[in-house]
Each structure stands twice: as structure tokens, then as C-alpha cells.
Amino acid sequence: MKNILNRLSLPTVLVSVVVLAAGCQCCRNTGASMTATATAAGAEVSAPTKAAQAAMTPQSALAELKTGNARFVAGHPLKRNFPADAKATASGQYPFAVVLSCLDSRQPIEIVLDQGIGDIFSARVAGNVLNDDILGSLEFACKVSGAKLIAVIGHSNCGAIKGAVDSVELGSLTGLLTKIHPAMYQVPADAQPRNSKNLEFVDRVAEANVRLVMQEVRERSPILREMIEQGRIGLAGGMYELSSGKVEFFDK
Numbered sequence: 001m002k003n004i005l006n007r008l009s010l011p012t013v014l015v016s017v018v019v020l021a022a023g024c025q026c027c028r029n030t031g032a033s034m035t036a037t038a039t040a041a042g043a044e045v046s047a048p049t050k051a052a053q054a055a056m057t058p059q060s061a062l063a064e065l066k067t068g069n070a071r072f073v074a075g076h077p078l079k080r081n082f083p084a085d086a087k088a089t090a091s092g093q094y095p096f097a098v099v100l101s102c103l104d105s106r107q108p109i110e111i112v113l114d115q116g117i118g119d120i121f122s123a124r125v126a127g128n129v130l131n132d133d134i135l136g137s138l139e140f141a142c143k144v145s146g147a148k149l150i151a152v153i154g155h156s157n158c159g160a161i162k163g164a165v166d167s168v169e170l171g172s173l174t175g176l177l178t179k180i181h182p183a184m185y186q187v188p189a190d191a192q193p194r195n196s197k198n199l200e201f202v203d204r205v206a207e208a209n210v211r212l213v214m215q216e217v218r219e220r221s222p223i224l225r226e227m228i229e230q231g232r233i234g235l236a237g238g239m240y241e242l243s244s245g246k247v248e249f250f251d252k
Contacts, residue, residue, distance in 0.1 A: 044079045044080065044081055045078045045079065045080055045116065046081075046084075046088065047084075047085040047088040047089045047116065047117060047118045047119075048094045048095065048096065048118050048119055049094060050092070050094050052094065052096075053094035053095070053096055053146050053148075054146070056096045056148045057148060058148050058149050058231070058232075058233055058234025059234065060148075061096045061097045061147075061148040061149035061234065062097075062149055062151070062234055062236050062249070064096065064097075065097060065099075065113050065115075065120075065149070065151060065236075065247075065249075066247075066249060068113040068114035068115055069112060069113050069114065069245075069246065069247045071114045072111065072112050072113065072114045072245055073244065073245050073246050077114045078114060078116070080116045080117075082116070082117060085116055085117040085118060086117055088118075089117055089118035093118050093145065094118065094145075094146060095118060095119055095120045095121050095141070095145065095146075095147050096119065096120065096147060096148055096149065097119075097120045097121070097147050097148060097149040097150070097151060098120065098121035098122075098123065098137075098138055098141035098142065098147045098149070098150055098151070099113070099120055099121070099122055099123065099150075099151045099152075099153060100123045100124075100125075100128050100130070100134060100138070100150070100151070100152045100153070100213065101122070101123070101124055101128050101152075101153045101154075101155075101240075102124065102125070102126060102127060102128045102153075102154060102155055102158060102160065103124050103125055103126040103127075103160070104126075104155060104158065104159065104160075106155075106242050107153075107155045107240050107242070109122050109124070109153065110122060112240060112245060112247065113247070120147075121137070121141040121145070121147060123137050123138065123141075125176075126159075126160040126173070126176055127154075127158065127160030127161060127164065127176065127177070127179070127180050127209065128152060128153065128154050128209070128210065128213060129176060129179040129180060129209075129213065130179070130213045130216045130217065130220070131179070135217070135220055135221055138150055138217065138221070138224060139221060139223050139224060142223075142224060142227055142233050143223055143224075143227065147233070148232075148233055148234065149233060149234045149235075149236060150217060150224070150233060150234070150235050150236070151236045151237070151238065151249075152210050152213050152214050152217070152235075152236070152237045152238075153210070153237070153238045153239070153240055153247060154206040154207065154209060154210040154237075154238075154239050154240070155206065155239060155240040155241070155242060156199075156203050156206065156239065156240070156241050156242050156243070157199060157202065157203070157242055158202065158203075158206045160176070160177065160180065161180060161183075161196075161202050161203075161205050161206045161209065162196035162202055163177050163196075164177040164178075164180035164181060164183075164184070164205070165184060165194060165195055165196055165201065165202060165205060166195055166196050180205070180209050182212055183205050183206075183208040183209035183212050184205050184208075186205075186208035186211070186212065187201065187204045187205055187208055191204060203239070206239065207239055210237045210238070210239065210250075211237060211250070213237075214235055214237050217235060218235070236249055236250065237249070237250045238250055
């Protein structure tokens with residue numbers, strides 16, 4: 001009787017082994033398909049690998065940022081083991097995107113996009129402006145380290161934008177804010193008053209600033225422009241709404 005029971009339980013054991021193996025394989029994969037599977041199964045996500053980065057496309061990279069933000073807004077972030085990910089990425093990194101965002105403490109970009117250690121490069125500066133150092137960092141992220149997407153993300157009620165529209169002068173900040181001034185002229189003159197008290201105007205300038213920074217990336221970096229034109233990387237922009245936590249990515 002004991003042998004019969006053992007034989008009957010063998011298929012069950014084999015099925016369990018197959019399911020367990022499939023689950024382990026899921027955790028070794030990264031990218032948009034991995035995160036969707038992990039979310040459905042409640043599995044723990046692991047740090048990205050070189051193979052996963054290579055399999056990413058600019059389109060799938062953008063899709064993952066959108067999906068990650070949707071998880072954040074819904075309050076369902078992926079399960080991560082940060083100490084383990086820190087160890088796993090200590091010898092190398094394979095981020096799938098680089099995000100240029102504002103310094104603002106209310107826009108912690110990895111959190112609002114639900115990305116973990118090693119998933120994305122993060123370049124943060126007040127007003128998400130572009131300078132030579134930031135541009136060089138974007139070139140490093142894409143040309144050297146294999147990121148497939150550049151995302152420029154501004155946000156609502158931005159203090160740097162407010163300072164720029166009010167022509168604030170404060171030490172080295174003065175020069176930074178002047179980089180935002182061209183965005184003011186992109187907003188039609190009928191937007192009044194043109195100061196920080198008009199929050200709609202502030203947000204319109206913030207969006208115009210993101211679009212101008214995207215334009216600057218193409219114009220000022222032959223390296224990145226070539227990669228974009230060849231379809232090797234993508235360039236996307238968006239605005240983060242502080243009150244909702246949602247990133248609205250531009251259609252084009």
C-alpha cells in the first residue's frame with residue numbers, strides 16, 4: 001500500500017517541482033514582462049541583469065516606467081529585497097533607462113516610478129535643467145552603460161520654476177534659473193499674471209521647460225541624437241502631479 005501511495009504522489013511532486021522552477025525563472029528575469037508576472041504572482045523582483053537590459057527596447061523601457069508609476073499610484077509596489085539587490089549590483093549595473101528629474105524632495109523618482117536598485121539612472125537637479133555635466137551623464141548612461149531610454153520628467157508646483165518666473169536672484173541659483181527663462185516665452189502672452197502666484201502659468205512653464213530640455217538633448221549631443229535617430233534609444237517627457245502621484249507622459 002505504501003508503494004502504491006508513493007507512485008500516486010509522484011505526479012504531484014513533479015508538478016510542484018515544475019511550478020517551483022518556473023517561479024524561480026520568473027524572478028531571474030527583468031523588464032516589463034517580468035514586473036507584470038511578478039505583480040500577478042506576488043513574487044519578489046530581483047536586480048536587473050545584462051541579458052535583461054539587452055532585451056529591453058526603448059518602447060518597452062517607456063512601458064515599464066508607465067507601469068511602475070501605475071503601481072505606485074495604486075499603492076501596489078513590487079516586492080523587493082533591497083539588501084540582496086545592493087549586493088547583486090555591487091559588481092556591475094544594467095539600468096534600462098535614465099531619468100532627468102527635479103531636485104524636489106516630493107518627487108523621489110525611483111519611488112514614484114516603482115523602480116529598484118540598479119533599474120534606472122537618476123539625474124536630479126533643480127528645475128530638471130540641462131547643463132554640460134548632466135548631458136555628459138546622459139551620454140554615459142546610454143552610450144557606455146546601455147540604457148535604452150532618456151525620460152525628462154518635470155512636476156507641478158515646481159519651486160525652481162516659480163523662482164525663474166519671479167526672476168529670483170540667489171548666489172549660484174541665479175544662473176540655474178536663467179536656464180528656465182526660455183520656457184516662459186513658450187507660454188502664450190494671454191497667460192496672466194506671469195508670476196508664481198499663477199499656478200497654472202507655473203505648470204505650463206514647467207511643461208514647456210521639459211519639452212525644451214528634450215530638444216536640447218537632441219541638439220547639443222551628437223552622440224545621443226544619432227542613437228535616437230537609429231532607434232537605439234528613446235526620448236520621452238512627462239509631468240509629475242504632486243497631489244496624485246501620477247506621471248503624465250507626453251504623447252510625442
